[in-house]
Amino acid sequence: MARASSTELGDWEAPIRAFVATVEAYELHGLLFQHLELCERRAWLHLHRVDYAHLEERMKLGAVAHELHRPRDRSVEGLMGLAPDRIDWARREVIEAKGSAGARRAVSMQTLFYALLLMEATGRRWTAANEIVGGRKKLPVAVGAEEIARMLAMAKRLGELAAALSAPKTTRKPICDSCSYRFLCGFV
Numbered sequence: 001m002a003r004a005s006s007t008e009l010g011d012w013e014a015p016i017r018a019f020v021a022t023v024e025a026y027e028l029h030g031l032l033f034q035h036l037e038l039c040e041r042r043a044w045l046h047l048h049r050v051d052y053a054h055l056e057e058r059m060k061l062g063a064v065a066h067e068l069h070r071p072r073d074r075s076v077e078g079l080m081g082l083a084p085d086r087i088d089w090a091r092r093e094v095i096e097a098k099g100s101a102g103a104r105r106a107v108s109m110q111t112l113f114y115a116l117l118l119m120e121a122t123g124r125r126w127t128a129a130n131e132i133v134g135g136r137k138k139l140p141v142a143v144g145a146e147e148i149a150r151m152l153a154m155a156k157r158l159g160e161l162a163a164a165l166s167a168p169k170t171t172r173k174p175i176c177d178s179c180s181y182r183f184l185c186g187f188v
Ligand code: SF4
Pocket: 038, 039, 040, 041, 042, 170, 171, 172, 173, 175, 176, 177, 179, 180, 181, 182, 185, 186, 187, 188
């Protein structure tokens, strides 16, 4: 992909370039950042394609609801790993739909992922928001130097997990009881 020159990204440019380089090196996609925010072991399972989405009713229903909500934006095909629900090119805002108000921070990581890729591709600053499916409520996602640094650190961690032959140690957390990977992770 051609690199856009930028003056608008300013201090964000170097960490965003490093982020995209890491994403490309490990072929990362947005959902992985959501998993990592929730649980390292869950991210490892997804990275190593240990899942049963086709068997788990809630995962199947979630996928169908998400696809029915609105067709994916086709204007960004060709940008690696980029499949957000909606892009407002005029306002430079990327929007990702979510099923409920829960796990807001984790979903925000996925939305941030799209925003950073778009910033790198266009050389302009973008805003990000999550939208509750069916509710039409838009929740802004913070985008700043701190968030970009955090996403870069997460991308590097995902690279380490991709190379790891065994799942990372973990601790029990509230999400475990409803985690879609609970019967596979060997912890619960
Ligand atoms: S059940 Fe808990 S420890 Fe296992 S993958 Fe899910 S969140 Fe992580």
